[in-house]
Amino acid sequence: MFDYEDADELTKFAKQIEDLIHRKQYAQLRDLLLPLEAADIALLMMESEEQILPLVFRLLPKELAAEVFVELDSDQQEMLIQGFSNVELKEVLDELYLDDTVDIVEEMPANVVKRILRHSDPDTRKSINEILKYPEDSAGSIMTTEFVDLKASMTVEDAFKRIRRTGPDKETINISYVTDAGRHLLGLVSIRTLLFADDSEIIEDIMETNLVSVTTLDDQETVAMALSKYDFLALPVVDTENRLVGIVTVDDAIDVLQEETTEDIAKMAAMAPSDKPYLKTGVFETWKARTPWLMILMLSATFTGIILTKFEDSLAACAILTSFIPMLSGTGGNSGTQASTAVIRALSLGEVRFGDLPKVLWKEFRVSIICGICLAAANFVKMMLIDRWMMQNPDVTPLVALVVCATLVGTVLCAKLVGCSLPILAEKVGFDPAVMASPFISTIVDSLSLLVYFRFATLILHI
């Protein structure tokens, strides 16, 4: 097992492979690779020179080769497929699980897809085409149709026979699903239940009938959250008439959770989400994902500019006020970010819902008052001690400090209230709450804090 942080070990291993290939010591190479997990061999292949991939691939036993194939990047998969003979392609496809084949097909260019479909057996081809019809990110698009199905009238002995006969091609045998003649989902039975039952017991009597299922069109995130919430190993997927069409297994659910979190984090940082790893995303693609929001946020900062221009005279009358603007808007932005981030994560974990808005507001109100007062007190001391006394700046009068500190409390209050409510409101009207994160809120809070600042300045300093 390669540690993520231990790049040295990986590079050393990759060098060793290249070395063995150059010296044509294929038997040793095979012995070196065989004890590794497929995911690790794939990692090694991504570290090595590209041209060795087909060679290594052909050295591995068929089953392991197919497992490695699934773990590779789509670029490398395409390169391999392009180099495969028809017989080789068919062999690899026969070893793959259906949901993995679909994942690969989704990433390939049209000519490769055609070739894959031509060399899949007719049943698989039909299933691939079925799954490809479901919308992206739906339960249907991530499910596999390779599950064990049983009949309610079977005995446990029959069930074991069926599992032994059909199981080898199935993604999991840990859970079997019980359907009627019309393929409607009636229940499920785990391998554990089967093992602890008598051979003569009837499936109907031991199956679990309180089922949690999802429909083909449910969002993949809903499916993943359900698997995580109930600690299931697989979840049945039914169509609108409760006919069982597939299952989603827990390993795919983990991938979905990771992927959705990465998307959320990207959106929270004002970027369009990408489904490629950071280093695999091209410069142009990264630029495309980042510029639109930067542009929108830059142009919306026009408002803060207008406010500043409007109060140009006040600032001229008391120039020292300008030097505290970055601190005020920074603190406002950070306070807002804290509230919005906490609420966005709570929303995505299902801990907070729209009905909780008053509770959330009341909590953030109290937090922001204590936070604001603490910060204001610290800031007052700092302005008097450092700015006035140590840096000998006579412009920093106690009254100026009072204006700045009062603004701090007001800014933190505004920032936290805006920060906690916008994501909840966004979700209610069907927007993605993650977009309401820090950059967006900072822009709003910037304007608000300036307005508060000049209000207090006018009131206290009479300018």
Place this chain on the structure above:
Amino acid sequence: MFDYEDADELTKFAKQIEDLIHRKQYAQLRDLLLPLEAADIALLMMESEEQILPLVFRLLPKELAAEVFVELDSDQQEMLIQGFSNVELKEVLDELYLDDTVDIVEEMPANVVKRILRHSDPDTRKSINEILKYPEDSAGSIMTTEFVDLKASMTVEDAFKRIRRTGPDKETINISYVTDAGRHLLGLVSIRTLLFADDSEIIEDIMETNLVSVTTLDDQETVAMALSKYDFLALPVVDTENRLVGIVTVDDAIDVLQEETTEDIAKMAAMAPSDKPYLKTGVFETWKARTPWLMILMLSATFTGIILTKFEDSLAACAILTSFIPMLSGTGGNSGTQASTAVIRALSLGEVRFGDLPKVLWKEFRVSIICGICLAAANFVKMMLIDRWMMQNPDVTPLVALVVCATLVGTVLCAKLVGCSLPILAEKVGFDPAVMASPFISTIVDSLSLLVYFRFATLILHI
């Protein structure tokens, strides 16, 4: 299955339960709850009045009651335990899996822990005490010691007999572990392999010996990432002498991944991470988690203040420059946030390592140049069209626009380079890269962008 977003359904159901209790219709209540999943009953209990919990709990069959118990908040668990008779406590404890008992014990006050340990059977008590010894967030602290172990010399038939005999108390029977007389881990065998093997085959011949294992002191995140990477259902945990001491199952790995992500997100928003849900965290606790970073960031904004004071004369000579400061620092902050967030996530997914720093810098350099030029162009047009022509502000000259736009390019460049490199450097020296996220970087970038701004202003406007 309750949808996370569908709060109405949940509230309606909770009301129905309270109603049945007030009318003392316990049989109906039991029928209403029985078809539900334990996680959903727990969700309902958290929505309902607190005093009905013990009543509902006693209505449920023992096994389901124990499952619900595990899903409750620690506050509610404590309340229930306080109300349990000794016999009841023992019954619940007997139904719990060991790792769940440990999780509960970790959250309870000392007197409750003592009571739990007193009523656990001696073997369980010993195991609990063992697991409690491991450091928080280590593999040892999240593992369970309830796994199926086999001997290499057993036949498949023997193995099935052992699984049937010892399995009912085990967390999973999907994978069995093969150990020698000294409890050293030799291999593993899945229930699938056992089912497809002949009864007379010897475990040694069919077991998987290329093992991925973790040690008790490995970080829980390493364990979870390994389970996710290799698509395993469980991972063996060994001590320093390769003796098998426990296993971590995939459901716990999902919880760890979610928890660690929540922590990362909190840190990225300049908050101390909390392991409680948002609404369960008290005002004081939230304040404590948020104030320190706000304070540090506020005080570090002193530098920007000093820079502004230093250039007070330049600003007085060309007052319009002030009004673009928020836009510049906002854009700088946002650009930096994008780069740092993308890199932090890539680090935590293992996609980027220290050795990739030059690649990352080169990528961000190119992205920032294109981004900067686009933003500068848009901003030039906006300043000329809106600020000068529409708002009729004669102070916005093409030369001023040039200063602002040149600063934009410089700021975006600085921000992206600082943003992408700080998290990588932080990880290298052993700090948490998540802390290097937006708020921290904004503060640095603010100062840099002001310096660039006044440099260009001096150069171009000769002030």
